[in-house]
Amino acid sequence: MGSSVTPPLFFISYAHDPFGDDDQHVDRFYRDLNHDVLMFAGSRDETAGFCDASLRLGQRWSRTLVDNLSTAQVFIPILSPKYFQSEACGKEWSVFASRLDEDARPESQDSSIIPLLWIPMTVPAIAQPYQFKETSFGAKYEEVKLRALIREGRHGDDYKSFVQKLAQRVFQHATAVPVAATAARPGFDEILSAFTSMPAPRPSAGNGAAKVRHSNRRSSSLVDRPILNANLPEDPR
Template sequence: MHDQLQRPRPRSSVQQPYGFLSYGRTPHVPASDGPADGRLLRFHAKLTEDVMALTDLDAKIPAVYLDRRIDLGSGWQDALKDHLARCQVLVPVLGPRLFTSDWCAVEWQCFQRRQQLQRDRGMFTRNAVVPVLWNPLKSEDIPSPYAELQYTHQDLGPHYAQDGLLGLLTSGRHTTVNRVVYQLARKIVEVAVGARLEPCDPALFDDLFDSLNGSAGEAH
């Protein structure tokens, strides 16, 4: 009898959502036929598709979390905190609306606090942030803390660095867009598996959310 074929056991997958898309909402324009942030929704759908294709993530788990709720009730905030406590990689969509969003600032602070908690436990964590250059921006246009991020790379190509993903989508450069989004998906997967950021108790973020409670500003 031949020995039973021994197959290598794959490294266990990261089964929390891989990415958390942090973005500043664009208000709906009454004269527009499309939904607000329609191009961002298309980007999110393609990014999710590519992350799913690159991983063995369970289909019941969102590959890249995107918050589309507009209510500011406690249930909405609890859900947001829960995803911030479990997602592996923060994916900030760099643009003026992100830079001026109080909610995006809190999402950044939550992720930094969570990473610091893991470092305090003696566990090395690479920076689990993969930015998306949405608007065409110069380095001097990007405020702290986002200014420290490496948001361009040779794999993403010169047109992405020049026009941002929004510019590529608007001008209909579908082949370039698909290549850029695929490379972003690869980077998210690489960082998620490399960082292995542990989930935390969502209560770790309570004070950050409390600071925004009662605000009459943006919904996200």
């Protein structure tokens, strides 16, 4: 008999695409990752993680989203230029990062955020302390990034391998180095975006590889403390 897991083991954070089909690709990725995490957990549950595929522009955060963000063990931001322009994505980052700030274990801070590149791009400083260049996820992911990996049928085997490796890492980390849940359940207006006043990232030339700035999370967190910018358009996703 399969075991059960205490969800959410992971939380996918991404910027919605109301004018294209990227939401469908993210939803497929979430379902595939959810399946493989449950496989590693040996669980017959239906859900191991969380990804809000229904929230649209103009909507406030749902209580379910806040509860999952406040208890998830691994935070998976899908990085794109639009992601760093989204006030809601910046607030999701803030909520999870604040939980890590309260956790004194360096291993939780180093591995509890797993950024994934949606397209080739220059990664802003706030994300550079985390390991976003993942050779262990496969050469094809390093070459084309997640969006193309999902979209291009000829990369089917590479995509499946990528999801399985990511799922294994999520499960191992979520069960070995759990991050304490927070009792606070803030509303949308109560949270400060981590991306406020940050310059928008630019798509990079060539393969988009960016240099990783070697710094620890504690030192970077001092400059990542934002103040709310009233001039930002309301963009919950």
